[in-house]
Amino acid sequence: MKKIRIGCGSGGCSYERLEPAIELVEKGNIDYLIFECLAERTIAEAQRKKIDDPETGYNPMLEERMRIFLPLMKKHGFKIVSNMGAANTPAAIRKILSIAREEGITGLKIASVIGDDITKMLPMYADMPLWDSTQPLSTLEHITSANVYLGADAITEALDQGADIVITGRIADPSLFVGPILHEFHWDYSERDKIGQALLVGHMMECCAQLTGGYYADPGYKDVPDLHRLGHPIAQIDEEANVLFTKPEGSGGMVCVDICKEQLLYEIGDPTYYITPDAIADFGHVCFRQAGKDVVIASGATSHPATDTYKVNISYLDGFIGVGEISFGGTNARNRAVLAADTIQKRWQIIGITPQEYRIDYIGHNSLYGDTISEHIHQGSFSEIRLRIAVRTKTRSDASRLIREVQCMYINGPAGSAGIECTVKPVLAVENILVPKTDVNYHICWEEI
Amino acid sequence: MKLKEIAHLRTGDKGNACNICVIPYDEKDYPLIKERLTAERVAEYYQDICRGTVTRYEIDTLCAVNFVLTKALGGGVTRSLCQDRHGKSLGMALAEMEL
Numbered sequence: 001m002k003k004i005r006i007g008c009g010s011g012g013c014s015y016e017r018l019e020p021a022i023e024l025v026e027k028g029n030i031d032y033l034i035f036e037c038l039a040e041r042t043i044a045e046a047q048r049k050k051i052d053d054p055e056t057g058y059n060p061m062l063e064e065r066m067r068i069f070l071p072l073m074k075k076h077g078f079k080i081v082s083n084m085g086a087a088n089t090p091a092a093i094r095k096i097l098s099i100a101r102e103e104g105i106t107g108l109k110i111a112s113v114i115g116d117d118i119t120k121m122l123p124m125y126a127d128m129p130l131w132d133s134t135q136p137l138s139t140l141e142h143i144t145s146a147n148v149y150l151g152a153d154a155i156t157e158a159l160d161q162g163a164d165i166v167i168t169g170r171i172a173d174p175s176l177f178v179g180p181i182l183h184e185f186h187w188d189y190s191e192r193d194k195i196g197q198a199l200l201v202g203h204m205m206e207c208c209a210q211l212t213g214g215y216y217a218d219p220g221y222k223d224v225p226d227l228h229r230l231g232h233p234i235a236q237i238d239e240e241a242n243v244l245f246t247k248p249e250g251s252g253g254m255v256c257v258d259i260c261k262e263q264l265l266y267e268i269g270d271p272t273y274y275i276t277p278d279a280i281a282d283f284g285h286v287c288f289r290q291a292g293k294d295v296v297i298a299s300g301a302t303s304h305p306a307t308d309t310y311k312v313n314i315s316y317l318d319g320f321i322g323v324g325e326i327s328f329g330g331t332n333a334r335n336r337a338v339l340a341a342d343t344i345q346k347r348w349q350i351i352g353i354t355p356q357e358y359r360i361d362y363i364g365h366n367s368l369y370g371d372t373i374s375e376h377i378h379q380g381s382f383s384e385i386r387l388r389i390a391v392r393t394k395t396r397s398d399a400s401r402l403i404r405e406v407q408c409m410y411i412n413g414p415a416g417s418a419g420i421e422c423t424v425k426p427v428l429a430v431e432n433i434l435v436p437k438t439d440v441n442y443h444i445c446w447e448e449i
Numbered sequence: 450m451k452l453k454e455i456a457h458l459r460t461g462d463k464g465n466a467c468n469i470c471v472i473p474y475d476e477k478d479y480p481l482i483k484e485r486l487t488a489e490r491v492a493e494y495y496q497d498i499c500r501g502t503v504t505r506y507e508i509d510t511l512c513a514v515n516f517v518l519t520k521a522l523g524g525g526v527t528r529s530l531c532q533d534r535h536g537k538s539l540g541m542a543l544a545e546m547e548l
Binding site for chain 1: 453457458459461462463464465466468470472474494495496497498504506508510511513515517523524525526527528530531532533538539542545
């Protein structure tokens with residue numbers, strides 16, 4: 001029976017470890033290597049870089065990766081699918097071509113998927129409601145980017161036409177995996193269970209090492225072997241949609257049922273209704289079974305027909321956040337930190353600037369959970385406390401002026417203050433809307449080397 | 450007995466919502482978790498943090514429950530003033546709950 005193996009070389013961040021991806025290629029016997037590199041805000045940040053330099057805006061590790069993996073592709077015969085194009089897929093392709101020339105690599109077809117950027121179309125959607133508020137899109141000022149989460153179709157199409165490398169911008173994370181699966185097995189979306197299993201592969205794999213022991217280790221409770229050599233995951237899927245998850249032999253970490261359960265429910269709301277552009281995944285009856293060391297069989301996923309809309313990620317400038325931190329030591333540390341916080345707030349009144357919103361936290365005591373839970377967990381006294389003050393303001397100068405009161409604490413504050421660190425940054429916030437799929441036209445561009 | 454003695458958790462974020470899945474180490478403890486770890490108790494526990502609602506989803510084939518806490522991340526990862534903007538540490542707080 002025909003089966004394919006898909007490895008994941010990167011999970012949802014601009015930066016990722018390189019060694020496990022090389023290990024996937026050399027020891028994992030994979031047909032596809034996927035690099036998923038886009039968090040929610042990545043494109044917005046890349047878009048800003050592109051304004052300064054039109055040849056940037058793609059993934060910062062693209063060049064390093066291509067120098068390693070282009071030669072390995074020729075040696076091992078796998079294909080690469082990735083959203084490393086970020087905000088500038090054409091520039092990413094130009095960079096790949098120049099690296100190929102320098103390295104003397106030939107005989108590869110490179111496809112790029114263009115069309116996720118719909119910033120110019122936004123005026124059409126002024127009345128569209130935003131997800132995280134009741135307001136319409138028109139209430140957002142200073143929009144910097146708008147990108148549709150495209151689906152697997154574009155990738156399948158590119159692979160069907162012979163692509164060895166497919167580079168995209170914004171695309172739904174699971175779709176990076178569903179694309180190659182549909183190319184290999186030609187399933188129709190009406191085959192609900194098979195599509196469900198394909199989406200299961202995509203969802204489980206998209207966070208990479210979170211399936212092999214990353215984000216899991218908890219000494220004494222959940223021990224993970226050789227976390228420092230954590231391997232990256234491999235999904236194997238056959239033409240009957242039988243799925244198993246594993247990792248390269250000899251790598252660190254582990255693949256077990258408990259990790260699979262955690263990852264299935266990671267960033268999921270209703271597990272029976274997980275909306276992707278390809279279909280609505282239904283993971284409500286998924287089962288995992290340990291079939292050997294570091295081998296888990298996954299079954300029971302299904303799907304419902306896709307919606308007729310795409311999710312759009314919209315970034316906009318939303319004022320400034322200033323953060324100031326300062327540490328105190330000794331058994332009276334908490335009282336001195338509280339005195340510092342009170343003093344700073346009184347000085348804000350003296351200078352006459354009020355933040356739109358602010359938070360005062362005591363790192364080491366309540367910065368993660370607030371007072372009620374922290375007091376429930378906490379036992380005994382503190383040996384050190386770090387005061388953290390965060391403010392939201394409309395202007396950079398207001399944030400700087402408020403946070404300056406933290407910067408002045410060494411000389412003007414309580415005894416024994418230490419380690420002052422302050423930052424003021426513009427806020428690049430993200431919102432989402434839905435747009436009709438029929439409004440969005442992607443296309444594929446080709447290069448051959 | 451604290452929840453961490455019988456179950457492990459993973460926390461994720463979507464916009465301004467946080468999800469925390471709770472998985473017993475031994476599937477025999479699943480009925481106990483379903484009985485004691487109600488959405489109401491979780492909402493009360495996170496009263497300082499969750500400004501929205503708490504919904505519990507049960508996945509019987511996995512013997513796991515998934516809690517979704519809305520308006521729990523100070524506006525979401527991109528605009529939160531919190532040190533932990535993703536709310537990634539929130540599940541570890543639930544692990545400390547007395548069951």
